[in-house]
Amino acid sequence: MFRKILLVLIGLLLLPGTMLAGELQIIDKPIQWSAQREQLIREYAQTHYGMDMVYIVPQAIVVHWTAGNTWESAYQHFYQEARSDGTLNVASQFLVSRDGTVFRLTPETALDRHIIGYNWCAIGIENVGGVNGAEDLTAKQLEANVKLICYLQEKYPTIRYVFGHYQQDAARSSGLYREKVAGYRSEKIDPGRSFMAALQARLQGRELVFYPE
Numbered sequence: 438m439f440r441k442i443l444l445v446l447i448g449l450l451l452l453p454g455t456m457l458a459g460e461l462q463i464i465d466k467p468i469q470w471s472a473q474r475e476q477l478i479r480e481y482a483q484t485h486y487g488m489d490m491v492y493i494v495p496q497a498i499v500v501h502w503t504a505g506n507t508w509e510s511a512y513q514h515f516y517q518e519a520r521s522d523g524t525l526n527v528a529s530q531f532l533v534s535r536d537g538t539v540f541r542l543t544p545e546t547a548l549d550r551h552i553i554g555y556n557w558c559a560i561g562i563e564n565v566g567g568v569n570g571a572e573d574l575t576a577k578q579l580e581a582n583v584k585l586i587c588y589l590q591e592k593y594p595t596i597r598y599v600f601g602h603y604q605q606d607a608a609r610s611s612g613l614y615r616e617k618v619a620g621y622r623s624e625k626i627d628p629g630r631s632f633m634a635a636l637q638a639r640l641q642g643r644e645l646v647f648y649p650e
């Protein structure tokens with residue numbers, strides 16, 4: 438009898454954990470981070486924003502696709518600290534594989550180089566897919582992005598904007614865009630309109646600003 442009660446008590450204690458099984462899980466998979474990365478981040482922030490910083494206060498979440506087939510290739514692409522020109526390599530805080538696995542590549546508030554004009558205040562989520570511009574991100578990636586954005590919004594109440602990389606110009610109405618280097622920009626289509634529309638629909642009512650187009 439006592440044993441049975443004990444089992445019930447253990448079961449109740451485990452229940453929250455069981456419920457969490459359906460919630461967001463993040464796997465830490467750090468890319469290279471030494472004093473050199475911090476130095477390169479400082480140089481990037483100084484050159485492009487005129488700011489002295491390594492860590493950000495997140496105000497926006499920017500959603501991307503990798504234009505590649507595997508999370509491993511994206512991880513390798515982001516791994517090094519420097520590009521061949523000696524500047525900070527591209528990276529994002531999160532990488533979501535085709536099956537919806539969420540990898541955390543850097544500290545959540547690290548300044549990572551993933552979108553011109555907004556790196557000083559934006560957390561990036563890279564989704565594996567979009568090869569040749571195909572809008573092929575998966576339902577599991579959508580679920581993972583919804584959970585990840587909810588998690589980030591709850592953890593960082595300063596976050597207000599969610600936009601796709603291709604919406605970088607529309608998002609200037611947020612007032613967050615900053616860039617000191619004249620003419621520094623690139624055309625983007627990631628992560629596709631259908632994915633952003635689906636994200637917006639799923640995150641209705643969460644007091645996040647999206648962009649319609």
Ligand SMILES: [Zn+2]
Pocket residue numbers: 500501502551602625627
């Ligand atoms: Zn992108």
